[in-house]
Every structure is written in C-alpha cells, then in structure tokens.
Amino acid sequence: MLKVEEIREIIKLIDESSIDEFSYETNGTTVKMKKNKETGAPTVSAPAPTVSAPVSAKSEEVVTTTEIPAQPEQEVSKNEEESKAYDYEIVSPMVGTFYIAPTPESDPFVKNGSKVEPSTVVCIVEAMKLFNEIEAEVKGEIVEILVNNGELVEYGQPLFRVTTK
Amino acid sequence: MESTRNKLIRLLADAKENYISGQQLSDQLHISRTAIWKHMKELEKDGYVIEAKPKTGYRIKQFSENVSANTLKWGLNTSWMGKEIIHKPIVTSTQHVAHQAARENTPHGTVVIADEQSNGRGRMDRVWHSEKGKGIWMSIILRPELPPYIAPQLTLMTATAIAEVLDQHDTLKPKIKWPNDILIQNKKVAGILTEMQAEQDRIQYVVVGIGLNVNQENTEIPDSIHYKATSLKMETEKEWPIVELVQQILEALEKEYNAFLENGFPSVKTKWENYGFRIGEKISLHSGNKQKNAIFTGIAEDGALLIEPTKGKTEKIYSAEIDWFVE
Numbered sequence: 001m002l003k004v005e006e007i008r009e010i011i012k013l014i015d016e017s018s019i020d021e022f023s024y025e026t027n028g029t030t031v032k033m034k035k036n037k038e039t040g041a042p043t044v045s046a047p048a049p050t051v052s053a054p055v056s057a058k059s060e061e062v063v064t065t066t067e068i069p070a071q072p073e074q075e076v077s078k079n080e081e082e083s084k085a086y087d088y089e090i091v092s093p094m095v096g097t098f099y100i101a102p103t104p105e106s107d108p109f110v111k112n113g114s115k116v117e118p119s120t121v122v123c124i125v126e127a128m129k130l131f132n133e134i135e136a137e138v139k140g141e142i143v144e145i146l147v148n149n150g151e152l153v154e155y156g157q158p159l160f161r162v163t164t165k
Numbered sequence: 166m167e168s169t170r171n172k173l174i175r176l177l178a179d180a181k182e183n184y185i186s187g188q189q190l191s192d193q194l195h196i197s198r199t200a201i202w203k204h205m206k207e208l209e210k211d212g213y214v215i216e217a218k219p220k221t222g223y224r225i226k227q228f229s230e231n232v233s234a235n236t237l238k239w240g241l242n243t244s245w246m247g248k249e250i251i252h253k254p255i256v257t258s259t260q261h262v263a264h265q266a267a268r269e270n271t272p273h274g275t276v277v278i279a280d281e282q283s284n285g286r287g288r289m290d291r292v293w294h295s296e297k298g299k300g301i302w303m304s305i306i307l308r309p310e311l312p313p314y315i316a317p318q319l320t321l322m323t324a325t326a327i328a329e330v331l332d333q334h335d336t337l338k339p340k341i342k343w344p345n346d347i348l349i350q351n352k353k354v355a356g357i358l359t360e361m362q363a364e365q366d367r368i369q370y371v372v373v374g375i376g377l378n379v380n381q382e383n384t385e386i387p388d389s390i391h392y393k394a395t396s397l398k399m400e401t402e403k404e405w406p407i408v409e410l411v412q413q414i415l416e417a418l419e420k421e422y423n424a425f426l427e428n429g430f431p432s433v434k435t436k437w438e439n440y441g442f443r444i445g446e447k448i449s450l451h452s453g454n455k456q457k458n459a460i461f462t463g464i465a466e467d468g469a470l471l472i473e474p475t476k477g478k479t480e481k482i483y484s485a486e487i488d489w490f491v492e
Contacts, residue, residue, distance in 0.1 A: 093313040094313055094316075094317070095483045095484075097483075128484070130360070131358070137364060
C-alpha cells in the first residue's frame, strides 16, 4: 500500500512531468491518475498569452500548447520574459540545501545560458551533511535557475529549466 | 581469495607468544620453507618485527605500525570493506582521489588512505589539518543500491560506527554532534564528509571521507574558527596504533552497513541517540537568512534533526547551520 505522503509525492512528480496518465498496481491496490491536458507539463513553444480559462476548465476549451501561468491575468504582460521556453526540468532528488557553487568563494557550476552535458554538475544539494552533486542528465542549455543559493529545496522540486534543442 | 601472506600473518598472530616451526607453516600454506623465509623478509620490509629462533620457529615480536595497503589488509576481519586499499604517502585530499577512483569503477568498499593530505577539506571546503602520520585520513567508496534520498542516513551510520570504536576505550566517552561530528569533551576529534554522485533515482557512488585526529600533540593541532579540536592522544595521553584503529573502524563500518541494509535506519537511530550531543537542550538554527531557537529532542526515523520550537510542536530539519550553545 502506498502511504498518503507517497501518493502526494507521485502527484507532484507527475504534475511536473510530461506524463498524462499514470497507473500503479500493487497487492490488489490500484492508483490511477490522469491530468487535465491544459494543466499538464509546459511545452516547448513560448507561452502565448493565456486564454483566461480557470485552471479547472476542461481541455477542449483551451489550446493544448498553452501554459497556464502560476499567477493570474495581471502577470500576463511580464510573462514573455519571465518564463522562457524550456522542455526539461532538473529536479532535486532529495530534501536539502541548494548550493550553486562548490564553495562560497568559487564560481557557480552553471549560469543562465550555460551549455550542459548529461554529466555536467549543475549544483549541490546537501542534507544531513551528505553533499549530492546533481548532474544535468541531459544535453542542452540552462535557461532558468529557479532556486537561490542556500535555499532549502524539497524532494522533486524543480531547480533548473533546460532547453534540450 | 585470501593471500598466502595474509594466511601467514593470521597463523603467526593466532599463535601469539608461541613459535611456529617453518615446517608447520610450510605444511599449512603448501609452500616451501624457502618461500616462507622470503615472506618473512617481506614482512620485515613492511615494518613487522619477526623473531626466528633456530630449531624452534618463527613468531611476530611486533606488529607493523607502518600504514600500507598490505599492513591494513593483513588481519583485517571484513568480507568486503577494505578488500581494495589504495594507500598513498601524500595526496591533495583522499576525497579527491576517491572520486577519481570511483569514476574508474573501483568496487564497493574500496578504501583510499593517505599519511598526509596537502589539501584536506571538510564541509564547504573548510581546511582539515592532516599532518603526516598523525591521524587517519581516509575515504571509502560505497555503491549502495538505495534511492538517493536514503543516502544521507549513511553519514549518521558512519558516525555511529566510529563512536562505537572509540567507546571501547572507557575514558573517551564520545558524543556525536548532529549529524556526524565526533566530539570528546565538547571538542571535535573526527569529521565526516559524505559526497554522492547520483541520478534521480539511483546512486552511482558515495564517498565517505573520515578525518580522525589520533596522535597530535596539543601544539600540533590548531583550533578551527568553527570548533575546538582535540586528538585521541591529547585525551588519553598515549600513542594510538593507526593500523589497528583503521581496521577496527573498517570492521565496525562493515557491520553497521550490513545491519543498515538489512534492518533499515531504526538500529542506527537508537545507537546514534545514545551518543547524541545536547539532546534535550536549546539550540539555534540558521538557514538562508532565517534564524530560530528550539529544543533539540532527538532524531527522526530518517535521521533528520527533530526540534521543538514551541511546546508540543515538532519540526524536522534536514539542513541548517546550527549553533549548539544558546543562552
């Protein structure tokens, strides 16, 4: 049986992924999840100004390639520059403190615009003095750093946005 | 496969003060008496003092105190820990060498150990003083088949194993400062730095670095700006044999690790809390630019720090700078 926290975690992960449907079966218990398409993972194309549909709207009402911004209408004008096009997010594999550089004095591992290879170390997440060097795991370019140096991050929290094109 | 040399050492060690004849050794090891004699010469090169008495046999008068891959392996009672040992007289840091070795696919349990580190480091690259032959500076490569979020528990497990080894000596009374510094009389004697390479759901490898101050004199060990430091010699007023201590630590680590894989964190938690520093006391935590005071009540089922900021409320902490003494 899955615990409530685990289900919550899965929902979060699926929310952030490009998966539309998910089902999991164990010992006679089945968990099924399905996303409304418009709340699904963001797509490659730059977000067009949103149709002001509420988040709960059915998918037919909204163009599927449209990203719903986290903030409502008044943010739309700034939207263009704020969320750049990306198709991959590097997420934290554990709870901990996010470090963008190996030491306080050194240069950051990556910056906006940095080209990364799958094995490029992009940051460190530290929990209980275990220092986890996070690799990009994809080839591409960092387009947005979502967390500040020294900030606490959650399991599964997106840290970087990457274009793999 | 146990090497002939290793078997030879064991036979001699088991016999303690008694002599074993060359013939007896030759029979048991299936090698000639000349070969035995050659092995004895090699042992002497590695720092063992062997006594050969005509018509009686051989015995070890003194075990080697030289640290080498051989002396560490001989008499090491483990099944996977330290089966591969990389010993160097001087390195920049054993962590650095271990990372390189791990990338070249060295096996689980490989130990990198140095007499001296020119650039020993701790958390956030803070300098760790590691003079020649005065302490244990080593890094262990682990390849656990665990999800990455479990890995931080390995640091608490390592600290527990080291505390247990030190605790065998009545007077030391080691404490563990969460998550993994070993203290004696409120002063730091050992630090652990754990680094991991992992994918989202799979650990490639973990390098556990251990720095233990052993035979430094009072004047040889500068206090860090972050803590007061001590050594085993300063606390006990005697020299400690490095080889034996390394072996004890590796044996304890293997045992703790196996138990951890089998039973999970609960067994570590209980032991850890027995050594826990300032449990039940008021501490101060900083994270980012936030700061708060709270009572430190123990550790959680996953090793996180448990605090009580206000009566009846419990919070889990995974990462913070902690000030352990609050008025």
